[in-house]
Amino acid sequence: xxxxxxxxxxxxxxxxxxxxxxxxxxxxxxxxxxxxxxxxxxxxxxxxxxxxxxxxxxxxxxxxxxxxxxxxxxxxxxxxxxxxxxxxxxxxxxxxxxxxxxxxxxxxxxxxxxxxxxxxxxxxxxxxxxxxxxxxxxxxxxxxxxxxxxxxxxxxxxxxxxxxxxxxxxxxxxxxxxxxxxxxxxxxxxxxxxxxxxxxxxxxxxxxxxxxxxxxxx
Amino acid sequence: xxxxxxxxxxxxxxxxxxxxxxxxxxxxxxxxxxxxxxxxxxxxxxxxxxxxxxxxxxxxxxxxxxxxxxxxxxxxxxxxxxxxxxxxxxxxxxxxxxxxxxxxxxxxxxxxxxxxxxxxxxxxxxxxxxxxxxxxxxxxxxxxxxxxxxxxxxxxxxxxxxxxxxxxxxxxxxxxxxxxxxxxxxxxxxxxxxxxxxxxxxxxxxxxxxxxxxxxxxxxxxxxxxx
Numbered sequence: 127x128x129x130x131x132x133x134x135x136x137x138x139x140x141x142x143x144x145x146x147x148x149x150x151x152x153x154x155x156x157x158x159x160x161x162x163x164x165x166x167x168x169x170x171x172x173x174x175x176x177x178x179x180x181x182x183x184x185x186x187x188x189x190x191x192x193x194x195x196x197x198x199x200x201x202x203x204x205x206x207x208x209x210x211x212x213x214x215x216x217x218x219x220x221x222x223x224x225x226x227x228x229x230x231x232x233x234x235x236x237x238x239x240x241x242x243x244x245x246x247x248x249x250x251x252x253x254x255x256x257x258x259x260x261x262x263x264x265x266x267x268x269x270x271x272x273x274x275x276x277x278x279x280x281x282x283x284x285x286x287x288x289x290x291x292x293x294x295x296x297x298x299x300x301x302x303x304x305x306x307x308x309x310x311x312x313x314x315x316x317x318x319x320x321x322x323x324x325x326x327x328x329x330x331x332x333x334x335x336x337x338x339x340x341x342x343x344x
Numbered sequence: 345x346x347x348x349x350x351x352x353x354x355x356x357x358x359x360x361x362x363x364x365x366x367x368x369x370x371x372x373x374x375x376x377x378x379x380x381x382x383x384x385x386x387x388x389x390x391x392x393x394x395x396x397x398x399x400x401x402x403x404x405x406x407x408x409x410x411x412x413x414x415x416x417x418x419x420x421x422x423x424x425x426x427x428x429x430x431x432x433x434x435x436x437x438x439x440x441x442x443x444x445x446x447x448x449x450x451x452x453x454x455x456x457x458x459x460x461x462x463x464x465x466x467x468x469x470x471x472x473x474x475x476x477x478x479x480x481x482x483x484x485x486x487x488x489x490x491x492x493x494x495x496x497x498x499x500x501x502x503x504x505x506x507x508x509x510x511x512x513x514x515x516x517x518x519x520x521x522x523x524x525x526x527x528x529x530x531x532x533x534x535x536x537x538x539x540x541x542x543x544x545x546x547x548x549x550x551x552x553x554x555x556x557x558x559x560x561x562x563x564x565x566x567x568x569x570x571x
Contacts, residue, residue: 176449176482190441192448202437215425216411222418227399260399 131156134170134182136163138331140285141193143324145181147281148197150320152204194225197281211278221278224264224271228282231257236286240296240335241342251297255304262308269314280315284325287312291328292335354379355407357393359386361550361558363507364416365404370503370548371420375427417447420500432500446486446493447504454479458512461523462568473523480508480524480532487531491538498542502535509536510549518559520571 133149135142135158149156161170161180173182173189183190183199190199201210211218235257238250261283265271271279290312294300302309315321354372356379358365372379384393384403396405396412405412406419413422424432433440457479460472483505486493493501508524513536516523526533539545550558563570 185438188438190438192441192445195441195444198444199437199441202440215422216408216413218425219413219418219422222421223413223415226415226418 130186132184133158134161134180136161136180137326138334140289142181143288144193144281144285145196146324147320148200150323151208154204224279225282232286239293240339251299258305258308262305265311284315284321287316288325292332296335353409357382357384357405358403359384363511366548367416367503368404368419371423373544373548374430377427443500446501450504476523484529484531487535509539515559518570
């Protein structure tokens with residue numbers, strides 16, 4: 127019986143991007159259903175009743191919510207190819223730790239960068255760069271957080287990499303001089319086939335970011 | 345008993361009243377893994393703690409053969425990946441994803457809302473109580489027809505949710521604010537009784553009298569009125 131894989135998604139979302147990338151890394155065929163976040167579909171509300179957020183992966187009718195849960199799920203179900211998490215328990219723990227760090231430390235400042243101005247925005251910038259620097263130090267001289275291979279932490283970060291340009295323009299700062307090694311890894315990730323196919327033009331994301339900023343009256 | 349050799353070194357840096365530290369003790373005990381416990385003082389952090397968890401400088405930290413792991417949910421998964429007997433997470437990927445989802449809800453939302461109940465007063469406290477109850481309703485529904493979140497036996501979500509059973513529900517008695525009344529949450533109360541019937545839980549949760557005294561002392565220190 128063929129697998130039915132549906133992804134409830136929103137095109138500019140860095141979290142939706144993570145799910146798309148993971149599915150493509152595994153070569154899984156899936157159907158995307160684009161959500162209008164201001165008019166959420168009955169399916170989204172039924173499949174993620176608590177948070178009502180995308181991405182939601184619906185695999186043979188059963189929902190999986192929360193982007194990095196979705197990525198882990200994809201890795202566990204399609205375990206016969208291109209592993210996303212390492213097999214060694216200690217390395218898996220490290221990967222999970224850093225993904226938790228990414229979502230804890232980047233999430234709020236990343237949003238505040240385009241939602242706020244003045245002192246609040248400056249604080250957000252400082253927090254964002256500080257977190258990126260810690261991540262860069264963890265990356266070290268590895269091409270990817272996963273070592274030689276693109277892995278769990280890289281997928282988590284690529285969602286944020288897709289918004290780097292918009293963040294820089296709206297925050298009026300540059301990430302590369304602060305984190306050159308991380309930027310090099312980011313560029314490597316952004317060139318990956320699964321990523322290229324999963325992300326929209328950075329121009330479009332920037333355009334959206336400007337529009338959103340206006341809505342927030344900033 | 346654990347499958348691995350008893351000569352492996354397992355050390356836990358923790359704090360006796362911390363729910364995040366105790367959940368690691370529950371997991372290790374469930375798996376029959378011997379460990380050395382090192383009580384930490386987070387008001388005066390040891391150089392060992394700072395060295396082993398430089399990012400957050402917090403407990404718990406599990407040290408296995410010299411290698412440190414931080415963040416309680418990460419540690420729980422590590423324990424499950426390393427000692428394969430008595431699995432904590434379900435085998436099925438969809439059920440695993442669901443377990444992870446509930447664990448995050450408890451730690452990121454229920455815990456935060458519950459802390460506001462303690463920390464706020466008046467209208468703000470009432471709002472926090474309502475917010476906490478709204479979230480707890482999801483757990484209430486999830487428990488229907490089950491002895492534990494894990495089904496017939498203790499699992500990942502039960503271990504994480506001990507925060508509700510033995511921290512939130514002990515604090516509410518002291519606060520005089522019934523956040524989790526049995527009339528609204530009969531399933532959660534039934535589940536707590538099931539937990540208290542489990543030997544590992546009984547062994548690993550803080551002893552009630554000492555724990556209540558500790559919470560009361562902390563409330564006094566923070567000028568929070570106790571009942």
